[in-house]
Amino acid sequence: MSNPFPGFWGNERVARILFRALQGGTLAHTLLFTGPAGCGKKTLARKVAERLFCPDLCGKCRNCALLKRGSHPDFLMLGPEANFVRLEQARRLQSFLTVPANSAPYKVAVLEDAHRLTPEAGNSLLKILEEPRERTVCILTADNVDNVLPTLVSRSQVYNLAPLPPDELKEILVAKGAQQAQAEFLAAFSGGIPGKALALLADSAFSQQRENFARDISAVLARRRDPLEVAEAWHSQPQLFLDLLDLWLRDMLMLQTRQDYRPANIERADSLAECNAVCPVDKVLFLLEESVLARERLQALCNSRLVFDSLLLKMWEV
Ligand SMILES: [Zn+2]
Incomplete structure (x- = not known):
């Protein structure tokens, strides 16, 4: 039917x-x-x-x-x-x-x-x-x-009503004009929530933010950029940064531990490889925990700038 x-x-x-x-x-x-x-x-x-x-x-x-x-x-x-x-x-x-x-x-x-x-x-x-x-x-x-x-x-x-399975949401996004890789990312990033994915698809600023995020995270992990500068750039959008970070770290982890894994951030496979070259599995796991802690601190209404300074400094550490 x-x-x-x-x-x-x-x-x-x-x-x-x-x-x-x-x-x-x-x-x-x-x-x-x-x-x-x-x-x-x-x-x-x-x-x-x-x-x-x-x-x-x-x-x-x-x-x-x-x-x-x-x-x-x-x-x-x-x-x-x-x-x-x-x-x-x-x-x-x-x-x-x-x-x-x-x-x-x-x-x-x-x-x-x-x-x-x-x-x-x-x-x-x-x-x-x-x-x-x-x-x-x-x-x-x-x-x-x-x-x-x-x-x-x-x-x-x-x-x-439940969130949609990634493949189902991906198809909907493609039907709405998304590129395949973009649809795959949005389906994963939105957690299967069509309203969120469609809003991000229509948000022209979002792909630039993703671009900036990939650039900044690779630069900090490779110790090419001052982590406090990146904290300054992102602390006013803590939720967005942490959501992007979680999916990014998950991609890094899975790429290092599973042969056939296709990352949600497939469009930025080069940056992911660059990060993985300087970040072994135990550090990825450590950063995932730090990301959880950062969320908890923000929920407890800690100053977002301080939370981000601390988080970004930990990424910079070897
Ligand atoms: Zn009618």
């Missing part, structure tokens, strides 16, 4: 189950989509609304047109404000679902990040969901089902 929700990528099994419920009329009034940020929960919620509003996805009717434009009066998407979903938003959702549909066959409300509901908002939402109106669908999203009020979970049909 072709993709029942065109534009939603991956998690085909979940998509098929959901589509069957939709077609068979067994879709619950409350759905809960769970999974890490960027895995497609919001996209899927929109796609469900599209199917409910126009089962054939004709693309021409009023419902299709208004949804596409983001101005359909029977579709509402709400998210947390200042980190919490508050009572006010739960009430907005309630009044939205109470008024009959305008032109669509259903009313669909999406509430993002249901794990951020305040207790009052959660209770208020629960009351709405306990006695749902006919032809209304409320879609909740959350990072993890364990973080959602159990009473909400028990009233929902739960669909869990």
Whole structure:
């Protein structure tokens, strides 16, 4: 069967189950989509609304047109404000679902990040969901089902979206215009999260940052450049640097220990070889541990410049 929700990528099994419920009329009034940020929960919620509003996805009717434009009066998407979903938003959702549909066959409300509901908002939402109106669908999203009020979970049909296997995500990225090697890197770097990979593919600054990173890391490991200068250049983007570093070190390690390994950074194979020439396995392992420590220190709100000075100096050491 072709993709029942065109534009939603991956998690085909979940998509098929959901589509069957939709077609068979067994879709619950409350759905809960769970999974890490960027895995497609919001996209899927929109796609469900599209199917409910126009089962054939004709693309021409009023419902299709208004949804596409983001101005359909029977579709509402709400998210947390200042980190919490508050009572006010739960009430907005309630009044939205109470008024009959305008032109669509259903009313669909999406509430993002249901794990951020305040207790009052959660209770208020629960009351709405306990006695749902006919032809209304409320879609909740959350990072993890364990973080959602159990009473909400028990009233929902739960669909869990997982990160995509690297090959599957690679294909999607290539279809979106990525080069093979770039797609391989992004699939690995994003941890299989399509939202993250696609955002990086569209980010023109990112490939330059990767270039700079490869240049800087090779220069420090080969003791060709002052590590403190590199720390100065990168400490304001600690997350990006550490994410690039982890994958880089993993490539170095695997290249030294496995014959047939194809590195995620295949486009920069020369720089990887240069690094491996001056960095034996035990130092790579040591640096991987240091990278973990650096993350812990940043989480403990240590000064990022100091954390980076210390990390980069360790790379420079023999
Ligand atoms: Zn239509």
